[in-house]
Amino acid sequence: MAVLLAEAVADRPDAPAVVDERGTTTWAELDDRVERLVHALRARGIESGDRIVTMLGNQAEMIEVSLACAHGGWVLVPLNWHLVADEVAYVLTDADATVVVADGRWADVVAAAIAAADVDALSLRLLVGDATGTGPGLESYEELLAASAPGEIVDAERGGPMFYTSGTTGRPKGVRSPLSSVGGPPELFTLIAHSTRPTLELPPDGGGVQGVCGPLYHSAQWVFAHFALFCGSTVILQHRFDAAGLLDLIDRYQVTNLHLVPAQMVRLLDLPADVRDRFDGSSLRSVIHGAAPCAPDVKRRMIEWFGPVITEYYGGTEGGFISVITAPEWLERPGSVGQPLPVVEVRITDSAGASVPRGETGDVYFRSLLGSDFEYHNAPEKTAAAHRGKGWGTLGDIGHLSADGYLYLSDRRIDMIVSGGVNIYPAEIEGALVEHPAISDAAVFGIPHQEMGEAVRAAIVLAPGCSWSTDTEAAVVAFCRERLAGYKQPRSFEVLDELPRSDAGKLAKRTLRDPWWAGRGRAI
Numbered sequence: 001m002a003v004l005l006a007e008a009v010a011d012r013p014d015a016p017a018v019v020d021e022r023g024t025t026t027w028a029e030l031d032d033r034v035e036r037l038v039h040a041l042r043a044r045g046i047e048s049g050d051r052i053v054t055m056l057g058n059q060a061e062m063i064e065v066s067l068a069c070a071h072g073g074w075v076l077v078p079l080n081w082h083l084v085a086d087e088v089a090y091v092l093t094d095a096d097a098t099v100v101v102a103d104g105r106w107a108d109v110v111a112a113a114i115a116a117a118d119v120d121a122l123s124l125r126l127l128v129g130d131a132t133g134t135g136p137g138l139e140s141y142e143e144l145l146a147a148s149a150p151g152e153i154v155d156a157e158r159g160g161p162m163f164y165t166s167g168t169t170g171r172p173k174g175v176r177s178p179l180s181s182v183g184g185p186p187e188l189f190t191l192i193a194h195s196t197r198p199t200l201e202l203p204p205d206g207g208g209v210q211g212v213c214g215p216l217y218h219s220a221q222w223v224f225a226h227f228a229l230f231c232g233s234t235v236i237l238q239h240r241f242d243a244a245g246l247l248d249l250i251d252r253y254q255v256t257n258l259h260l261v262p263a264q265m266v267r268l269l270d271l272p273a274d275v276r277d278r279f280d281g282s283s284l285r286s287v288i289h290g291a292a293p294c295a296p297d298v299k300r301r302m303i304e305w306f307g308p309v310i311t312e313y314y315g316g317t318e319g320g321f322i323s324v325i326t327a328p329e330w331l332e333r334p335g336s337v338g339q340p341l342p343v344v345e346v347r348i349t350d351s352a353g354a355s356v357p358r359g360e361t362g363d364v365y366f367r368s369l370l371g372s373d374f375e376y377h378n379a380p381e382k383t384a385a386a387h388r389g390k391g392w393g394t395l396g397d398i399g400h401l402s403a404d405g406y407l408y409l410s411d412r413r414i415d416m417i418v419s420g421g422v423n424i425y426p427a428e429i430e431g432a433l434v435e436h437p438a439i440s441d442a443a444v445f446g447i448p449h450q451e452m453g454e455a456v457r458a459a460i461v462l463a464p465g466c467s468w469s470t471d472t473e474a475a476v477v478a479f480c481r482e483r484l485a486g487y488k489q490p491r492s493f494e495v496l497d498e499l500p501r502s503d504a505g506k507l508a509k510r511t512l513r514d515p516w517w518a519g520r521g522r523a524i
Contacts, residue, residue, distance in 0.1 A: 001035075002035055002038075002067060002071055002153060002156075003153075003185070003186050004067060004070060004071070004186050004187070004229075004230055005030060005067070006031075007232060008027045008232045013026065013028035013031075015234070017029075017229065017235070018030060018234070019235070019237065020059045020239065021059070021237075021238075021239050022060070023060075025060045030067075032150055033145060034064055034067045034068055034071065035151060036145045036148040036149070036150055037064055037065065037148070038072045038153050039150075039151070039153070040144050040145065041068065041072060041074070041124070043148070044124055045123065046072070046074065046123075047098075048072075048074070049073065049074070049075065049159075050074050050075070050098035051074070051097045052065060052074050052075065052097070052099040052100075053077040053091065053101070054078050054100070054101045055081050055088065055103065055110050056078070056102070056216075057216075058213075058215060058237040058239040059128075059237065059239065060237075061128045061141065062078070063216075063225065063226070066216075067226075069160065069161070070158060070186050071153050071186050072156075073158065073182050074099075074159040074182075075159055075162050075180060075182060076159065076160065076161040076162070077095045077161070077163075077164065077174065078161060078217035078222065080215070080217050080485060081103075081106050081215070081217070082486050082487055084481075084482065084483065085112035086113075087483075087485060088113035089114075089116040089117040090117075091172065092113060092119050093118045093119055094171070095164075095174060096119065097117075097119050097121065097122050098123055099122075099123070099125075100122065100124075101128065102125075102128065105129070107127055107138060111137070111138065124139070125138050125139060126141040127140055127141060128142075156186050157184070158182065158189060159182050160189070161180060161222055162377060163222075165423055172428075173376040174376065175317045175318055175374055176377055177318065177372070178372040178373075179192075179223075189226075189230055190230050193230035193231050194230075194231060196227060197227075199313070199324055200223075200231075200286075200288070201257060201285070201286035202233060203257075203285070206231060206233065208228065208231075208233040208234070209234045209235075209236060209254055209255045209256045209257065210228035210233045210234070210256070210257045210258075210259075211236045211249060211255040211257065212236065212237050212259060213246050213249075213258075213260070214259065214421065216237075218291070218421075218422075219317040220291055221259060224257075224259040228257065233256075234253075236249055241264055241267070243264070243267040243270070243271050244271060244275050246268070247278075247279040247281070250283065251280050251281065251283070254283040255283055255284065256283055256286070258286070259287075260287060260288070260289045261289060261290070261292055261420060262289060262294040262299075263419075263421060263452045263453060264421075265298050265299075267451065269301055269302065269305070270451075276305070284306065284309055287302075287310050287311070288311045289310065289313075290315065291422075292421045293409065293453060294312065294453075295450075296334050299312070299330065303327050303330075303331070308326070308327040310330075311325065312337060313338070314337035314338065314409070316395045318395060319344075319374065319393060321344075322340060322341065322346065323337050323338040323339055323340045324338045324339070324341060325339070329406075333402070333406050335408055336407060336408050337407050337408070338407060339405050339406055339407070340366070340405075340407065342369075343368060343369045343370050344366055344368060345366065346365070346366050346401065347365050347366075347392075348360065348361070348364060348365075348399065348401055349362050350362050350363075351363075356400075358400075359400055359403065361399065362400070363397075364394060364395070364397045366392070367391040373391050373393065396414035396416060397413070398410055399411075415427070415445065417445070417456055418446070418453055419446070419453060419454045419455060419487065420453065420487070424446075424488055426443070426444035426509075428488065429444045429480070429488055430442045430443065430458075432479075432480055432484050433480065435483075436479045437463060437466075438462055438472055439462060439466075439476065440462065440464075442461070443458070443507055444458050444459075444490065445459075445512055446513070447516040447517075448517065455491045456488065456489065457490060457491065457494070457516075458493050459494045459499060460494070460496070461495075461498055461499060473493060476493075500512065
């Protein structure tokens with residue numbers, strides 16, 4: 001058996017392991033498919049440390065490929081399925097992909113990306129489901145599994161995910177964290193999962209049901225889904241978030257654990273009263289949210305509706321979980337993101353790197369007391385910029401620690417926009433905008449949005465002889481759609497004679513951004 005599934009397969013082979021919109025996969029079926037996939041990839045020459053890029057939705061095959069990487073010693077690179085071909089081609093090249101696995105829904109995008117990518121090592125291209133018009137070179141995932149032999153995975157070796165996060169200076173960068181490490185037995189994942197069980201609030205005896213309604217290409221959702229599996233819980237996957245549909249899934253499958261982002265909480269609260277009244281929800285034991293700041297009113301209303309099962313975490317792809325706060329703690333300390341976990345140290349520093357006293361605001365730095373750290377793939381300069389001293393890293397946030405050790409966030413040092421729990425970095429959008437012939441300069445920043453937390457706004461300077469009109473705006477939007485995923489698109493524009501810059505030419509983006517946040521008590 002695949003060692004990460006062995007206990008559940010032995011105890012309840014015919015019970016559901018993964019449920020997606022296409023059906024149910026039992027523990028025994030999942031074990032068999034993972035074993036076959038590992039054997040098939042090894043037979044095709046995929047070697048330890050090779051990168052396997054996926055463009056898959058919240059579906060059982062995404063779990064299967066992840067588990068195959070965890071047993072085969074391969075690095076999983078999950079792609080955001082909103083990306084356009086140019087963005088996919090960049091990641092394929094930067095990651096030096098050896099295998100790509102795509103669902104038929106995005107086969108055209110992946111085929112176009114492969115044609116444009118510079119990847120000599122790409123030797124296997126697998127298609128999940130059906131697709132037309134994708135051209136030659138995409139093999140059937142199911143046929144590969146069917147032709148492969150079942151049986152125990154000999155010499156299993158741990159591999160793990162490398163998530164790409166957008167860069168402050170252009171293209172996205174892969175984050176290499178302890179989860180990405182290759183080598184050692186796969187059982188290390190079991191130890192990691194069980195050590196985080198209290199943070200994930202998973203049942204101590206297995207048998208829970210974890211609901212995942214956010215995309216598995218994000219690190220948090222990946223962790224909640226896979227660590228729940230490693231701890232013996234069934235995983236229920238919703239591919240595209242639908243608030244009413246989620247309530248139905250919770251009651252139908254008796255979901256005990258759920259992960260949400262604030263934008264999803266807003267949509268749940270916005271449901272008609274009769275839909276909310278039909279929801280039972282008595283199976284829920286834990287609803288954990290994070291990935292973006294949550295408006296206090298939204299959180300308070302969720303606690304009133306769901307009860308004291310709402311827990312918040314602060315963290316990121318780079319640092320994992322940093323702090324956690326339960327509903328009772330938050331009601332006593334509204335606005336806090338909790339106390340650092342026992343294995344994490346947090347300090348607040350001034351601009352020179354010196355620690356500041358409790359209550360004073362500064363840059364938030366963290367380090368793992370277990371010695372783990374992170375780096376950015378092919379980007380040593382970005383790795384260095386995110387660190388200060390050995391092991392001390394930052395997500396770019398500004399905040400303070402209270403007298404009793406609770407962390408509060410107030411701002412972000414870097415330009416990152418968090419919209420609907422998704423990190424968006426303006427530099428990539430600005431780079432696309434200034435390629436348009438009507439635009440000579442651009443600044444992109446986040447403005448408040450009731451549902452998504454932040455929305456993308458662009459301040460632009462027009463090229464000489466150009467004027468702004470509805471037709472020009474439509475042309476710019478269409479231009480961006482060809483180059484950027486939909487969630488990165490500017491939602492509004494403002495046209496200026498010039499952008500505010502220092503004498504050294506540095507963009508003073510705060511001048512544009514701060515008025516939108518005035519009077520809100522925080523700038524994120």
